[in-house]
Amino acid sequence: MKSQNKLARKKRISQNIAFGIFTAISYAIVALLFVILAFIVVKGIGVISWEFITAMPSNGMTEGGIYPAIIGTLCLVLASMIFAFPVGVFAAIYMNEYVKDGWIKKIIKQMTNNLAGVPSIVFGLFGMSLFVNKLGFGDSILAGGLTLGLLVLPVVIRTTEESLKAVDSTFRHASLGLGASKWQTTSKVVLPIAFPNIITGLILSIGRVSGETAPILFTVAAYFLPKLPSSIFDQAMALPYHLYVIATSGTNIEKSRAMAYGTALILIIIVLISNLLANALRKYYGKKVKMN
């Protein structure tokens, strides 16, 4: 009896130690996140001003603002989404609503997975080879946008597929039973229900695209441009590339440090907003559907 008690105590102690360690580690990871965020916020907040986001860089990018980089990133996000959003959503509709289980579905699924696993620098190589050189777009928003669009395509497809899967199949049966065609069912019944979740995916992909650097290195990004891009065949500055440049190879690294913190903070803010927005949307519509 006594030895049993001892055993139970030993069991309890080892459990407490293990659980204590796991709990501590988990909170440490979250703490690390806050350290990273806090570090950049504290160092960058003083830099951010109206001038910082609306002025051109000046004095060898040690002063002024990052206006052209913000505009460039906006253009790139827009260009990539104009391509990736419809294609991705259509692909997901095809996968989830049209094609039957079989080898075609398997191949598409496998290829989408493979594309998601391709390193971003390889996208950069590919974009340079195909869009910049072979198709002759040159270093341009078009080339960079398409490259980024291909990069997020798997993300858009995956999130859209999840949203479509979440739509109860009774809706489909009801619509089809009333004599609606497949496309009518998809466009009038399934898509409206899945729409909030699809938008959530879109927002997350925007966050992803705006932070990618490697794919735009050789397809669009300019070290410094004194003017804004005027067409999709122009080069553009971009926030992540700008941060890379002024952090590692600016004319005066020490002097441009402050600008680097500011740029990093802007990037973090974009990511935070897109994540929070996506989470809020998910929660809001999740509740709404349940209430129905």
Added chain:
Amino acid sequence: MKTNFKQLKEKLIESVLMLSGAATSITVVLIVFFLFIEGAGVFNRKPIDDGYLLVVNATNKVKTLQPSQVKDVFDKKITNWNQLGGENRPIVLFRTSDITEYYTEEELGANFEHFPEKINELIQKQPGIIAFFSDKYKSDKFSGKELDIDKVKVWEFLSGEEWFPTAQPIAQMGVKPLIYGTLWVSFGAILLALPIGLAAAIYLSEIAQKRTRSLLKPLIELLAGIPSVVYGFFGLVVIVPLIQEMFHLPVGETGLAGSVVLAIMALPTIITISEDAMRNTPRAMKEASLALGASKWQTIYKVVMPYSASGITAGAILGIGRAIGETMAVLMVTGNAAVIPNTLLAPVRTIPATIAAELGEAPNGGLHYEALFALGCILFLITFGINMLVELVTNRKAHKKQ
């Protein structure tokens, strides 16, 4: 009539959808095609700049040289032709800029118009010479012998230990230090991230209250959303100086700095996938274990962990894959020295970082450009193999379940 039109519309829409569905497959095929077309070009070239010649005296017996031999000759590691299978004769190096040692400016002419004949004359006079110059200085009555340089070979490309793609006269294209650098940094990262990530996954899936979990999980996922260039910047201004101070190093940009940054970046992948696998453990199995008197901790490491082993493995492999392909963060913190690393406390250079750092300066379609695409092929194949491995691991589990 109307139904016909409707049917046509349905068909049309379906084909548009199908085309979109094929987009990812087409992209993968195109990536493979363009990467390998450009990358394969490097094996069809001599590692000497276009329009440049290596010339020896016509009486010299040596006809061909390996790229590495040429490098040793110009580095003065090989100083006699008999080391290369020729006669016993010291090697005389000649580069274009050396011409003034042999001829005065008057002899060469005001606009160097006599340059070609003088080089020719020199090569004739010096039996031990090896001359490296542009073919625009090749005179009409050229009487030297052009050396044949071997093309870049696949095996030499993979096993070569020096990466100097712009070296003159001969580019050195050995990717071994880059492959080693990539693997060292990535495995270092996983070694750091796996135990930590696993602990967090166990906490989230088995220990934490539902509310805590729903609070922590989005935060950990937020880690995955931070752009890699921001991690690189954070690493550069925080982790690099920290490592420099801790280990009293001359520079903090080391393989270790890369591993630490990559470990932070790999955490969300490992945590999310392992946690999913653990949560998939059937409730009945856990309850059976608890009912037999096992503690919660015993249940976790005797039931939950073995059950989710393949999922955890998949997470770890995927984490390695991400780390291998990561570019910006690594580029910013590892110092980028192309030498085979023997410690994580020295600067290393990875494949993606090399591509990112050098492609901007490589002339389009040139030797260096193609070599970087060949690096891209290697990277693609490694990550592709890793994805297949993950697929295999997860599929095996699915089979077992059935």
